[in-house]
Amino acid sequence: HSERRHHFNESDEVVNRKVGAAIKAGLKPILCIGERLEENEAGLTEAVVTRQLRSALAGIKYCPGMVIAYEPVWAIGTGRPASGEQANKTIALIRQNLAQLYNEKTAQNLCLLYGGSVTADNAAEFMGQPEIDGALVGGASLKANEFLSIVQQTSEIRQVR
Numbered sequence: 538h539s540e541r542r543h544h545f546n547e548s549d550e551v552v553n554r555k556v557g558a559a560i561k562a563g564l565k566p567i568l569c570i571g572e573r574l575e576e577n578e579a580g581l582t583e584a585v586v587t588r589q590l591r592s593a594l595a596g597i598k599y600c601p602g603m604v605i606a607y608e609p610v611w612a613i614g615t616g617r618p619a620s621g622e623q624a625n626k627t628i629a630l631i632r633q634n635l636a637q638l639y640n641e642k643t644a645q646n647l648c649l650l651y652g653g654s655v656t657a658d659n660a661a662e663f664m665g666q667p668e669i670d671g672a673l674v675g676g677a678s679l680k681a682n683e684f685l686s687i688v689q690q691t692s693e694i695r696q697v698r
Contacts, residue, residue, distance in 0.1 A: 539571040539608040542589075549592030556593050565602035568593050569652065569673070570631075574611035582609075583630055590634050599639050604648045605631060606673040612653030614676055621659075624651040625666035632668060657686035664694040 541547045547555075552568070559566040570589040572582050586607065607627050612618045619627070628649045635644035651663045652673025663669050671691065677683045 539569040539589075539606075539610050540613060543573060543610060549589060552589070552593045553595055553597070556597055560597065560600045560603075565600065565604070567604040567606060567673075569606045569608045571607055571609040571653070572611070577609065577611055582627060586627055586630060587634055590631055591638065594638055599643050601646075604650060605635075606650040606652045607631060608652040608673060614654065616654050618654035618659055618663075619651070621662035621666050621669075624653075624663055625668045628666075628668040655687065657683045657690070660687040661690045661694060664691045 542552070556566050556568060568590075570586055570593065572585040576582065576585045590605070607624060609619055609627075618624075628651065631649055632644045632647075635647060648670045649668065650671045650673045651666075651669050652675065654676075655663060655672045655674050656677045660672060663672055672687065674684065674687060677687060
């Protein structure tokens, strides 16, 4: 989770080593990146997300099945998610960086998620965005009916796309 960078002082280098170790062990890592509230308010989202992504993947070969989640720390568990438009813009930036690091096909094939206060009430806003492939659901996943609603909404939207 992107919170680990802040709560446990995990550096970009530590995250990079963890991604590499996971791949070496045959696992498919889920890389979570995202900015803190003060970084967001200072207009640093693009710079922070780009730095975190490029640092985490430095020296890492493409790993089929790897998942990358944009998880703004300021939105996790707060009930104040990013807007669908904000999330889509940031995930598009992530995809552009992946195309530069690997290639366009790889960037399109990697699964990019949004995580940060996703609920049954706002899931459709995120799932309807063209760059967002899915959601990293936290607290709402602990409530069966709410999680089921998120899954059903996602399924319906994906059938239309």
